[in-house]
Amino acid sequence: MIEMQDIWKTYADGTTALQGVNVVIDRNEFVYxxxxxxxxxxxxxxxxxxxxxxxKGQISVNGFNIGKLKHRxxxxxxxxxxxxxxxYKLLPKLSAxxxxxxxxxxxxxxxxxxxRRTMEVLELVGxxxxxxxxxxxxxxxxxxxxxxARAIVNNPAVIVADEPTGNLDPETSWGIMNLLEEINxxxxxIVMATHNKEIVNTLRKRVIxxxxxxxxxxxxxxxxxxxx
Amino acid sequence: xxxKFSTLLRHFREGxxxxxxxxxxTFASMSSIxxxxxxxxxxxxxxxxxxxxxxxxxxxxxxxVYLQLDIEKGKAEEIERTIKRIPEVxxxxxxxxxxxxxxxxxxxxxxxxxxxDGYENENNPLPDAFEVEAFDPQNIAYVAKQISxxxxxxxxxxxDKVKYGKDAIEKLFSITNAVRNIGFFIVIGLAIMAMxxxxxxxxxxxxxxxxxxxxxxxxxxxNSFIRWPxxxxxxxxxxxxxxISSALLLYGxxxxxxxxxxxxxxxxxxxxxxxxxxxxxxxTIIILGTLxxxxxxxxSVRRYLKV
Numbered sequence: 001m002i003e004m005q006d007i008w009k010t011y012a013d014g015t016t017a018l019q020g021v022n023v024v025i026d027r028n029e030f031v032y033x034x035x036x037x038x039x040x041x042x043x044x045x046x047x048x049x050x051x052x053x054x055x056k057g058q059i060s061v062n063g064f065n066i067g068k069l070k071h072r073x074x075x076x077x078x079x080x081x082x083x084x085x086x087x088y089k090l091l092p093k094l095s096a097x098x099x100x101x102x103x104x105x106x107x108x109x110x111x112x113x114x115x116r117r118t119m120e121v122l123e124l125v126g127x128x129x130x131x132x133x134x135x136x137x138x139x140x141x142x143x144x145x146x147x148x149a150r151a152i153v154n155n156p157a158v159i160v161a162d163e164p165t166g167n168l169d170p171e172t173s174w175g176i177m178n179l180l181e182e183i184n185x186x187x188x189x190i191v192m193a194t195h196n197k198e199i200v201n202t203l204r205k206r207v208i209x210x211x212x213x214x215x216x217x218x219x220x221x222x223x224x225x226x227x228x
Numbered sequence: 229x230x231x232k233f234s235t236l237l238r239h240f241r242e243g244x245x246x247x248x249x250x251x252x253x254t255f256a257s258m259s260s261i262x263x264x265x266x267x268x269x270x271x272x273x274x275x276x277x278x279x280x281x282x283x284x285x286x287x288x289x290x291x292x293v294y295l296q297l298d299i300e301k302g303k304a305e306e307i308e309r310t311i312k313r314i315p316e317v318x319x320x321x322x323x324x325x326x327x328x329x330x331x332x333x334x335x336x337x338x339x340x341x342x343x344x345d346g347y348e349n350e351n352n353p354l355p356d357a358f359e360v361e362a363f364d365p366q367n368i369a370y371v372a373k374q375i376s377x378x379x380x381x382x383x384x385x386x387x388d389k390v391k392y393g394k395d396a397i398e399k400l401f402s403i404t405n406a407v408r409n410i411g412f413f414i415v416i417g418l419a420i421m422a423m424x425x426x427x428x429x430x431x432x433x434x435x436x437x438x439x440x441x442x443x444x445x446x447x448x449x450x451n452s453f454i455r456w457p458x459x460x461x462x463x464x465x466x467x468x469x470x471x472i473s474s475a476l477l478l479y480g481x482x483x484x485x486x487x488x489x490x491x492x493x494x495x496x497x498x499x500x501x502x503x504x505x506x507x508x509x510x511x512t513i514i515i516l517g518t519l520x521x522x523x524x525x526x527x528s529v530r531r532y533l534k535v
Contacts, residue, residue, distance in 0.1 A: 049446070051446075072450070072451070074445075075445070075448045075449060075450045075451075075453075076448070077448075078445075078446065078447070078448035079447075079448035083446050083447075089439075089443045089446065090443070091440055091443055091444075092440070093249040093250070093440075102444070102447060102449075103447045103448070105235075105238055106444075106447055106448050106449040106450075106453055107448070108231075108232050108234075108235050110234065111234065111238075150447065
């Protein structure tokens, strides 16, 4: 599903974020990416949804060699990848419904289908009753649920979640994790960067630890492994 | 990749909705378009009317050629032919002394009529005269000189005076020319200023929406998908702003014409007609405004579409 071969990333300001990363993530895996701040986790995530391009090396996602992708092809690759962020990144002037529907409008889905499918995923994330609320009217956990609904509405092959529980209290975080597990259970690959030790140690998955731009540990059913 | 019609409809819906969603920003952009185009429109009206005024004054410009009192009819006809041969001359009208007197009398009004009694026929103190018009009023001084030169080739010096209000006309021309040229540059300058003002306002409104654009891209929206609603929003804002300013301009102008046309009419002058102004100024401003709105939003969105 995701394959990185000898990935190097140096930013324009000279900082090297990744040095020689090799990794294979299979279909339907659930992977935690852990490591200290500034170790390269975010860059790792950004490479997957093509926000950044590797300086060197090959990366393919869902069969696309996305390192060599032409600019105008990027949108089409992104449609196969659902992204979830710590700060939700919802469109502030659109209702929960419209935020989710937007992802479907982008791929030119007929309106009637958009309506049905959007309500379906809002129900899945437990927010059907808040469909017409604006992001500002929703709690953090609810906003993240809308973001998750948007990420999954087009049935992507991969979900990339960059600290999805970073801004949420423990109880809400568990709600989000249950949702992600459910989505993973239905067949979607999930790559999640996190600092949440409790979640990683409780909900055991494959753990990839990145330090100073390199993978230092890759463990099935691993532990968080850092003191907070 | 061809766009579905339903997607195009979606972009229109979205563009219209955005106008409402971004209430204050819409207001700011629309006002900046309305205000700058209003100023531009005022100058356009000014330039248009100065032009019209200059044209009207131009057509009133003529040369009066007075002959010697004792001139013979044949000689006068010969002079008329000579003047007509000057290529710049458009028309020559012969005013015999009797008609000259009649005109003079008419211009005196009721009271003056009696004062001029007894000056008819042999007692007429006025000379025969010609009224000469040039094709281009700007050549009037040159034509006058050519007419004066007839005396040089004729020992009898049949022409007494050539008059054309030299100083007044030259001054008038220098003024109308200056106003035309300056007006042109002011209009161009204002148009550029309006472009800057509008693009700056739109840039600011779009800067505020940079985050939105980046989110849209993350969800996999193509550039054109993002651009279309902005394009339509820009057109609506541009049209709305310019419609407001042209409505105000035309209303103000019609009021001005209504209240002052009688005064201006006394001087045998008239304003540019409302119909003329409506298409020329109103039409230009609305087209310009709509284009500016579209241009501003397209340019500004493009900056944030990379990556």
